[in-house]
Amino acid sequence: MKEMDKLYSEIVVAGCGNPLYADDGFGPAVVERLKGMELPKNVTVVDAGLGGPHFVFTLLNPESTKALIIVDIADFGGEPGELRWLTVDELPEGSYLDAHSWDLTEPLQCIKDDILIRVLVCQKKYVSAPEMDIGITDEVQRAIPGAVSEIIKEIRMNYGNA
Template sequence: MEELNPSYFKDIMVLGCGNILFGDDGFGFHVIEKLKDLLTEEEKKRVALVDAGTGAPQQVLSLIDETTKTKKIIVVDIIDYNLKPGEIKILKKEDLPDPKHSRLDIHNWPLAGILKEVCEKYNIDILVVGCQGKYIPKPDVYIGLSKEVEKGVDKAVEIILKEIRNNSREGYDGR
């Protein structure tokens, strides 16, 4: 009997986070959309592109278990690290805030805890591709990215494609 495993649990999962209704918070969505157009058919068989929005990242991660084939998760989101708007920051598992010692997270929501837990429990590699936001108008709605973050989308896509293609050539076991 074939394992029941959602289609988004492939070798690599790119998890886009954020909300397109709040300006630069839509960064993750725009990266996922651009990757959809740039991945080869062969890469699409190995890479799941998941637009998780604002509330679903935790739910997607909670579905991972010992039957999941995912070996790497790349989280894409807007961040606030007091960088120049549009600047990209790469975080690995060891760079994530420890939820036991910090109440704030990468984007002021509690994703680091479940992300670390899932990656450690199931030996999954993690990479966060964060972009310093400029304009997040919550609670007002504004659809569209600032010019700086728009340029950050291209940088993030380039980093993610390189990560995917390097893993492909290495026969991926980045753990």
């Protein structure tokens, strides 16, 4: 293994969002649960907060990173707390429509042929931004164990561990 490879995990799980804005804290809450579990050494779990697009891309190396799993809230018209897996191609054209107004579509499109990218989203009920409201709604809170389970299954299915 080259020295550079040691800096990058094969699998990166990034929880995006801000717990100060109600359901926007979903991604960080899922990551917090995952950090409390024993995961394989080839998995890095990070709370990317609101700086996800800038921070997460620094954790990836197309030569050694095999997968990026993004965990976030979204508004896809489902029931609050409903989970859904998306691929990069399923993200709305031209933008990644979440509470942060990120435009991740183009950079994710650029790396999707080298790194498997999966986005696990939870249908939000309420995001308070710009007003602070600490605490995830009950519906979204109940989705956290299911999200953790989905991520573990994704790691096992595609990489045979976890």
